[in-house]
Amino acid sequence: MVSIKAPRGVRDILPEESWKWAFVLKTASEVAQDFNYREVHLPIFEQTELFARGVGDTTDIVEKEMYTFEDRGGRSLTLRPELSASMVRAYLENRMDQRPQPVKLWSAGPMFRYERPQKGRYRQFWQLDFEAIGSQDPYVDVEVIALSVELFRRLGMKGLDVVINSVGCPMCRPVHKEALQSFLKPHLSELCPTCQDRYNRNPLRILDCKNPTCRAITDNAPDTISYLCPECKEHFEGLKAGLDALGLHYSIDNRLVRGLDYYTKTAYEVLSGELGAQNAVCGGGRYDNLAEAIGGKHTPGVGFAAGLERIVLTMEQQGCSFGKEPALEVFVVAVGDIERKEALKLMHEFRKAGISADMDFNGKSFRAQLKVANQMGAPIVCILGEEELKAGKVSIKDMETGQQVEVPLEEGVPFVRTKLGE
Ligand code: ATP
Ligand code: MG
Numbered sequence: 001m002v003s004i005k006a007p008r009g010v011r012d013i014l015p016e017e018s019w020k021w022a023f024v025l026k027t028a029s030e031v032a033q034d035f036n037y038r039e040v041h042l043p044i045f046e047q048t049e050l051f052a053r054g055v056g057d058t059t060d061i062v063e064k065e066m067y068t069f070e071d072r073g074g075r076s077l078t079l080r081p082e083l084s085a086s087m088v089r090a091y092l093e094n095r096m097d098q099r100p101q102p103v104k105l106w107s108a109g110p111m112f113r114y115e116r117p118q119k120g121r122y123r124q125f126w127q128l129d130f131e132a133i134g135s136q137d138p139y140v141d142v143e144v145i146a147l148s149v150e151l152f153r154r155l156g157m158k159g160l161d162v163v164i165n166s167v168g169c170p171m172c173r174p175v176h177k178e179a180l181q182s183f184l185k186p187h188l189s190e191l192c193p194t195c196q197d198r199y200n201r202n203p204l205r206i207l208d209c210k211n212p213t214c215r216a217i218t219d220n221a222p223d224t225i226s227y228l229c230p231e232c233k234e235h236f237e238g239l240k241a242g243l244d245a246l247g248l249h250y251s252i253d254n255r256l257v258r259g260l261d262y263y264t265k266t267a268y269e270v271l272s273g274e275l276g277a278q279n280a281v282c283g284g285g286r287y288d289n290l291a292e293a294i295g296g297k298h299t300p301g302v303g304f305a306a307g308l309e310r311i312v313l314t315m316e317q318q319g320c321s322f323g324k325e326p327a328l329e330v331f332v333v334a335v336g337d338i339e340r341k342e343a344l345k346l347m348h349e350f351r352k353a354g355i356s357a358d359m360d361f362n363g364k365s366f367r368a369q370l371k372v373a374n375q376m377g378a379p380i381v382c383i384l385g386e387e388e389l390k391a392g393k394v395s396i397k398d399m400e401t402g403q404q405v406e407v408p409l410e411e412g413v414p415f416v417r418t419k420l421g422e
Contacts, residue, residue, distance in 0.1 A: 009115070009123030011309075020312050021126075023322040024155060025108055028128050031151045035143065037104040037130055042086045044110065048076040050085050050294060065113040079112035083129035084287060084303055085294065091133045092296035101134030102301075108308070120278035120310050128311075130284075131303030133291075138238030141266045141286060141302050146246055148270055148282050148304050155311065156320035157272070160281065163253040164243075164268045166236040167204070167224050169288065170261070176227035177203055187217045207255045223254035235265050262289035266302060274317040275310055282306035330357040330416055331373035334384040335366050343384045346394065346412055353413050355420065374399065380416055 006012060013021060032039065048068050067079040080086055087105055090096075096103045108128045115121055130147055132140045145162065152160055168176065180203050184191070188199060192211040199206070207218055228236060243250055256267050267285035275281070284304025291299035315322065330350050334343035343359050350357035358376065360369045366385075373381045383395040383404075394412045397404040398419070407415045 007123070009117035011122060011124075017312070019326055020315070020322040021308060024308060024311055024315075025128075027154050028106070028108065028151060031147060031154060032106045032130070035104070035147045035150075037106040037132075037147070040087075040090065040105050040107050041109070042083065042090055042107055043080070045077045045079050046086055046089070048078040050089055051078050051081060065115055067112045067114060081111055081113045083107055083109075083111070083127060083305060084131060084290065084301070087129070087131045087303070088133060088287075088290050088296070088299070088301060089294060091299070091301075092291060092294070097134065097297075097299065102132040102140055103134055104130075104132045106130045118278070120275050120307070120313060122309060126308035127305040128308060129303065129305045131301060133301040133303075134299055136235070136288065136300045138235045138266075139242050141235075141239050141268075142242030142246065142248075144284060144302050144304055145243065145250075145268055146248060148284070148306060149248060151306070152270065152281065152311075155315055156318070157281075157311070157314055158318055159273055161271045161273075162248065162250040162268065163256055163271060164239065164250050164266065165224065165253055165256040166228055166232055166239075166265050167258055167263055167267050167285075168228050168232045169264045172227050172229040172232055173204075173224075176222060176224050179222040179227065180204070180206075183221050184217070190217060202259055204257045205259050207257050218255070224257065225252070225254065232265055239266055258285065262287050262293045264288040268304070270306075272310070272314045274314045278310065280307075281310050281314060327356070328358055328376045328378045329355050329420055330380045330382060331369075331376060331378035332357060332359040332382045332384065333366065333369045333373065334359070335369070336386065339384045339386065339389060342389060342409075343382075346382060346384065346409070349413050350416070353417065355413070355416060380419060382412060382416070 029039065051066060066081055069077060071077050087107070091103060106129060108126060110124050111127050112124050114123060117123060130144060132144060149162065181199065184199060184203065184206065188196060190213060191199070191206065192209060192214050195206045195209050195211070195214050206214060207221060209215065225236065256269060258267055263285060265286040265288065269280045270282045271279045272281045273279070282304050284302070286300070286302040288300040290301060291297065332343040332347045334340045347357045347359050360372060364372065370381065379399055381397040381399055383397060385395070388395055388406065392409050393406045394409050395404050395406050396412065396415060
């Protein structure tokens with residue numbers, strides 16, 4: 001036992017779980033290929049300014065969730081809390097505006113947020129992130145939503161709800177903000193302290209407060225959709241028409257909003273009843289003003305991020321298949337120096353032939369080795385005893401039936417391959 005434990009809010013993903021992750025990641029890469037999204041690997045830390053920007057610095061992430069530190073060169077760096085900003089940074093920095101638009105990218109990896117750990121909420125967690133940068137077309141929003149739904153469909157997840165909204169743009173938002181503030185004004189003292197604080201700097205976020213009193217007050221509050229400018233309205237209509245054309249079910253949630261100014265138009269989430277309070281499997285939408293916010297030229301974009309832990313959690317609770325669990329196929333048993341050297345060679349032949357093989361490395365007795373083979377779940381055991389070696393043979397034992405046959409040593413690999421194929 002070690003006395004140093006992993007930090008609060010992080011988890012070790014052990015072999016019993018990691019193969020499930022690999023299945024989700026493989027499926028994601030297949031869906032990415034079918035939708036023509038290409039994989040990128042981006043830095044885990046970025047300059048702090050990328051995430052903490054001048055305008056609208058008022059969401060939870062920016063306010064209190066970031067892991068920020070100073071490196072030895074005195075630079076302020078931040079462990080990425082999300083991928084969209086890095087994606088847009090990489091797009092701008094690598095002049096991807098020169099490529100056919102939109103540029104479609106995806107990535108998977110750990111994100112870091114200083115949050116209160118609970119079920120489905122960690123301080124280091126993985127996201128699958130898909131972004132389409134360089135087009136305003138509402139059909140790209142449709143594609144992004146369809147991609148996430150298709151991913152979840154291939155993973156066998158059921159009972160998911162797609163909720164959409166439009167948060168408008170800098171043209172329509174001020175009008176809505178004013179209407180919302182005058183609606184809320186008479187109730188200001190009844191709002192929770194966080195929302196009282198939000199009233200002036202970010203009233204939109206009051207709409208998604210989980211506090212029951214705040215929710216009751218905002219039940220009939222002005223929604224963003226009623227205040228959309230003609231352009232945003234047309235975009236929202238295009239989004240709905242595209243989703244309808246694909247037969248994708250959705251509902252409109254007026255409370256689905258975003259805290260930062262650079263988020264525009266489409267906001268969406270996919271929810272799973274299995275997850276309890278942390279019910280969002282993925283969240284996404286449009287961020288047409290993000291590129292400008294980080295100092296680049298105006299570049300529209302849309303995307304989503306899905307939490308890998310929450311996907312796996314939902315799949316486990318729904319009894320979804322993760323494909324075939326990797327398993328050991330052959331265990332080679334031998335006692336004694338000469339026999340062990342032959343066993344080492346035979347094991348290597350199995351491995352080169354693509355058959356998963358292992359042997360004892362702890363000087364265990366014959367019986368103890370058989371026991372280990374059994375514990376490891378090897379369906380076949382190859383025995384190289386003194387007798388077998390003298391005859392140039394190997395005994396092959398079927399662990400399920402207990403049957404044992406002797407074959408010439410050089411026929412061991414093809415024999416086992418045939419047996420495994422049965
Ligand atoms: P939530 O409301 O659950 O905090 P969010 O709006 O902060 O979600 P996004 O920033 O949109 O989430 O991230 C996209 C997805 O990443 C979420 O839908 C969720 O699946 C996952 N996610 C977000 N924060 C965490 C976390 N702390 N631990 C595990 N998964 C997370
Ligand atoms: Mg959050």
